[in-house]
Amino acid sequence: MSAWRPDSALSRFNTTPVGQWVDLPTEMAAVVGAGLGLMAEMPGIFSILLGGASARFGFLPGEDRSISADPDAIELNGHRVRRHVDVALDLNAIAKGYAADLAAESLYAAGYRNFLIEAAGDIRTRGTRPDSTPWSVALELPIPDRIIPARQFPLVDAAIATSGGYRRSRGADSHLISPKANAPISAGCASVAVVADTAMQADGWATVMALLGPQAGLVQAEKRGLAVTFIEADPPEGFIERGSSSMEELIAGVR
Numbered sequence: 001m002s003a004w005r006p007d008s009a010l011s012r013f014n015t016t017p018v019g020q021w022v023d024l025p026t027e028m029a030a031v032v033g034a035g036l037g038l039m040a041e042m043p044g045i046f047s048i049l050l051g052g053a054s055a056r057f058g059f060l061p062g063e064d065r066s067i068s069a070d071p072d073a074i075e076l077n078g079h080r081v082r083r084h085v086d087v088a089l090d091l092n093a094i095a096k097g098y099a100a101d102l103a104a105e106s107l108y109a110a111g112y113r114n115f116l117i118e119a120a121g122d123i124r125t126r127g128t129r130p131d132s133t134p135w136s137v138a139l140e141l142p143i144p145d146r147i148i149p150a151r152q153f154p155l156v157d158a159a160i161a162t163s164g165g166y167r168r169s170r171g172a173d174s175h176l177i178s179p180k181a182n183a184p185i186s187a188g189c190a191s192v193a194v195v196a197d198t199a200m201q202a203d204g205w206a207t208v209m210a211l212l213g214p215q216a217g218l219v220q221a222e223k224r225g226l227a228v229t230f231i232e233a234d235p236p237e238g239f240i241e242r243g244s245s246s247m248e249e250l251i252a253g254v255r
Contacts, residue, residue, distance in 0.1 A: 001028055001095045003051065003060045013081065014051060014062065014088040021082045029079045031091050031098050031200070038094075038204045039071040042220075046208045049073055050177045051088025057184055059175045062088055069179035097161055097203025100124045104199075117199075124159040124199045141239055142191040142231055150231055150241065153251050155195070161202035163210040164191035176210055185211060192217065195227040195250060218244055 035048035052065030100119040114127030134154030192209040196202040209217040214230040221228040221244035229243035
């Protein structure tokens with residue numbers, strides 16, 4: 001699923017002529033299916049068809065192509081997929097979460113019941129630490145060049161993912177592409193964290209929330225019962241944290 005490897009399944013799909021079916025590995029088909037589902041749930045906000053814009057703005061290799069927030073722009077049939085529009089897949093918003101989930105499933109199948117897995121910032125936990133205390137994770141302040149924890153709390157049999165433009169950016173532009181604007185959102189000094197059952201869910205929804213922003217994001221989080229918290233710069237005081245009721249209950253319930 002790497003856009004950086006010309007021999008990857010994703011790169012081969014992105015260079016296949018429009019309308020031609022391509023056979024995908026099982027794992028990639030699962031991620032594409034999940035991405036299309038989130039596109040349908042959050043129309044115009046989330047998309048896995050932004051590879052052209054990511055290349056245009058220098059975040060990924062490839063050609064400058066059309067982008068789309070329409071899940072019907074590509075067609076998935078089992079393990080086969082084809083493009084109806086000249087768009088390019090970009091699975092960075094959910095693929096690393098899926099990788100953490102696969103690792104968790106592999107460990108569980110091998111008999112392990114207590115572990116923490118981290119993949120590029122996405123975390124999946126099960127069970128406890130060796131001393132029987134819960135695994136602990138930290139939310140960090142959105143500061144580009146430093147890692148400063150804002151709060152720490154236990155994470156029990158769940159996953160957490162964080163998104164924000166303050167880490168990967170080019171000048172004032174973040175790596176997060178808005179399908180509506182066909183351009184990156186502002187890098188800013190804000191982050192959002194989402195706790196979910198799986199790392200892929202947390203990963204995808206963290207991207208959605210970052211694109212929506214705190215006000216609209218928390219409205220959607222409350223509608224769906226999502227555990228979400230935003231941390232924003234609030235000069236001169238410092239930073240302000242705003243969370244959904246599900247996140248507040250989660251943190252309060254595990255202290």
